[in-house]
Amino acid sequence: MTDLSPSSNPAPTPAPLWRRLLPPVLAATLVAVLGVALLSPSRNATDGGPLVGKPAPEFTLESLDGAQVSLAALQGRPVVLNFWASWCEPCREEAPLFRELGEKRSGENGPAILGILFQETKEQNARDFIREYALAYPNLRDPGIKTGIDYGVAGIPETVFIDKEGVIRHVDRGGLSRERLNVGLEKIGVEGI
Amino acid sequence: MKLPVASRQSPARARLLPLALSLLLSTSLALTPDQSLRAEAIGDNLRCPICTGEPITQSTNDISREMLRDVREQVAAGRSDAEIYSYFAARYGNFVLLDPPKDGVGMLLWGAPLAALGAGGLVLWRFLRRKPTAAAAATPEAEGDTFDPYLAEVQRQTRRKEGA
Numbered sequence: 001m002t003d004l005s006p007s008s009n010p011a012p013t014p015a016p017l018w019r020r021l022l023p024p025v026l027a028a029t030l031v032a033v034l035g036v037a038l039l040s041p042s043r044n045a046t047d048g049g050p051l052v053g054k055p056a057p058e059f060t061l062e063s064l065d066g067a068q069v070s071l072a073a074l075q076g077r078p079v080v081l082n083f084w085a086s087w088c089e090p091c092r093e094e095a096p097l098f099r100e101l102g103e104k105r106s107g108e109n110g111p112a113i114l115g116i117l118f119q120e121t122k123e124q125n126a127r128d129f130i131r132e133y134a135l136a137y138p139n140l141r142d143p144g145i146k147t148g149i150d151y152g153v154a155g156i157p158e159t160v161f162i163d164k165e166g167v168i169r170h171v172d173r174g175g176l177s178r179e180r181l182n183v184g185l186e187k188i189g190v191e192g193i
Numbered sequence: 194m195k196l197p198v199a200s201r202q203s204p205a206r207a208r209l210l211p212l213a214l215s216l217l218l219s220t221s222l223a224l225t226p227d228q229s230l231r232a233e234a235i236g237d238n239l240r241c242p243i244c245t246g247e248p249i250t251q252s253t254n255d256i257s258r259e260m261l262r263d264v265r266e267q268v269a270a271g272r273s274d275a276e277i278y279s280y281f282a283a284r285y286g287n288f289v290l291l292d293p294p295k296d297g298v299g300m301l302l303w304g305a306p307l308a309a310l311g312a313g314g315l316v317l318w319r320f321l322r323r324k325p326t327a328a329a330a331a332t333p334e335a336e337g338d339t340f341d342p343y344l345a346e347v348q349r350q351t352r353r354k355e356g357a
Contacts, residue, residue, distance in 0.1 A: 049286060050282070050283055050284065050285070050286045051283075051284065054283075119255050119256070144259050144262065145255065145256055145259040146259070146263075148256070148259075149256070149259060149260055149263055149284065150284065151284065152242075152284030152285045152286070154242030154243050154256070154285065155242075155243055
């Protein structure tokens with residue numbers, strides 16, 4: 001019985017190395033790809049987007065005071081563009097920052113601040129909001145959300161930072177904190193607040 | 194305090210009226226039935242940016258409605274499907290396309306299942322082809338059609354014993 005095994009089935013030659021490694025490598029790759037996909041911020045990112053690095057879409061809109069405001073007229077000045085509505089709670093929280101920015105950086109190199117209404121249901125609510133937070137910059141109507149769509153706005157608040165040359169350098173989604181506002185400001189060459 | 198508010202409201206309304214009219218006009222944009230169908234088909238492939246996986250033709254919120262109107266305007270202006278898709282993708286990212294483009298990472302997503310299917314088929318084909326030859330090679334002493342290694346072993350052992 002003992003001489004059975006060697007004479008019968010000769011021990012199978014071991015599979016080549018690459019073949020033995022293939023399954024664990026495949027499994028590890030799959031796990032790695034899933035891990036990266038899970039952990040990558042992509043859709044949850046609060047900044048960036050396809051418009052960063054592109055020229056800011058042009059617009060001419062009417063402010064709540066009836067003045068025509070166009071982006072082209074602001075060329076040569078950095079622009080902070082804030083999409084908001086009175087019903088939006090984070091907009092309420094970030095509003096004092098914009099007032100402060102307007103007060104602190106109103107000089108020669110200060111940015112132009114513009115608000116654009118996004119799905120504002122009642123214009124009077126927006127007026128009340130502006131008065132409540134003493135916002136001293138133009139806030140524009142956006143009929144048909146044309147400009148909003150042009151800037152790829154899906155939710156508010158969203159703030160677009162445009163440099164002197166009219167190129168979008170930073171986009172921030174969600175309520176701004178002082179730090180996040182300063183990140184955007186620095187990218188368009190404006191000192192933070 | 195309330196009076197100035199009320200008085201400010203009326204000119205605002207007066208300004209809103211032509212605006213509302215122009216909006217009404219643009220929604221009733223004259224499209225041929227063909228163009229309408231095309232706009233609808235394009236809209237079916239555009240994701241409502243604030244919903245979960247819903248095309249703008251099915252969601253009822255303002256932004257979807259306006260995006261669809263935008264699509265209709267662009268169709269009326271004679272822009273191609275690809276141009277309209279890239280217009281929205283340039284603003285909202287490829288996320289807005291329910292049928293993502295087949296390049297870059299999209300290519301990988303589209304290609305990987307096909308490649309896996311092909312590779313699987315190849316492995317199966319090779320396995321099926323190899324089996325009979327491999328079995329034949331391993332059974333030099335086998336007699337008959339069916340080969341049983343244990344039977345062969347027993348036969349070999351008995352043969353050896355008979356010889357001894």
